[in-house]
Amino acid sequence: MATCARCGFKPEASSATDSQVAWNVDVLDVLRSGDALPSAATYRIPGRVAVLGARYQVMQDDLACLEALIAQKRKEIELTRAEIEQTKSLAAPIRSIPREILLHIFSLVDVPSSRALLHPRQPPCSFGHVCRFWRTLSRSAPSLWSHVAVWSDIDSNFSIDVLKQHLVLSNPRPLDVRLSFWPCKNSNESTKAVLDVLSGHSIQLQELEIYAGKFETECFFKMLSKADLRLLKRLRRKAHLRSATNQLPVKT
Numbered sequence: 001m002a003t004c005a006r007c008g009f010k011p012e013a014s015s016a017t018d019s020q021v022a023w024n025v026d027v028l029d030v031l032r033s034g035d036a037l038p039s040a041a042t043y044r045i046p047g048r049v050a051v052l053g054a055r056y057q058v059m060q061d062d063l064a065c066l067e068a069l070i071a072q073k074r075k076e077i078e079l080t081r082a083e084i085e086q087t088k089s090l091a092a093p094i095r096s097i098p099r100e101i102l103l104h105i106f107s108l109v110d111v112p113s114s115r116a117l118l119h120p121r122q123p124p125c126s127f128g129h130v131c132r133f134w135r136t137l138s139r140s141a142p143s144l145w146s147h148v149a150v151w152s153d154i155d156s157n158f159s160i161d162v163l164k165q166h167l168v169l170s171n172p173r174p175l176d177v178r179l180s181f182w183p184c185k186n187s188n189e190s191t192k193a194v195l196d197v198l199s200g201h202s203i204q205l206q207e208l209e210i211y212a213g214k215f216e217t218e219c220f221f222k223m224l225s226k227a228d229l230r231l232l233k234r235l236r237r238k239a240h241l242r243s244a245t246n247q248l249p250v251k252t
Helices: 014-020 027-033 045-089 099-108 125-129 132-139 156-170 187-199 214-225
Strands: 147-151 175-180 205-212 234-239 245-249
Touching: 099 132, 125 132, 125 156, 147 156, 156 187, 175 187, 187 214, 205 214, 214 234
Parallel strands: 147 175, 175 205, 205 234
Antiparallel strands: 234 245
């Protein structure tokens, strides 16, 4: 059946068929009354069902066309809306700030000493969530990534991934690192994983502080014994519970 070039819908062809299969029965009235159909109408039921089925299919096809058209228009609307916002951003005052000043502003952001320090939603990771330019700029500045704090009771896989990224982006800047190993499930594996990653960047270590128990401390000093610590200026260890703080001088 040909489709209308103007509206895109197929013409309803049931009228000709209706004339061939005469039907003047009010179906609901007959069903409610419980009366039997006249024999003249009974034999026309299959033809009437076929007519209604064809009409139903045409309407289903029309609806599918409308839904596809609506989906396409919604997509076009979203693309246009995004283009509007992108075009407006060209005039944003922050775009006139030189890169050096913007990096200095990034460095002034106060990152609290909290367990979320290595979280992707905290600086410096969060700078890259604003736009592609900020992401490229922040990742090109090792100084933003030169301070690292790790808590081993965070999900180990997640923390390790973020820690790896953090250390890679800090290269070749000297590192200030704080480690806190709290007793928790799988803490031994977590401790070893963190120290293994850190050992690969030991040559960058400038200041190092650890808060840990006996097992973690043994692993820590074992890692240090094999590390290249040419830049290390200060090493500080704090014990769990009531243990005294140990200040370990390092020759420079």
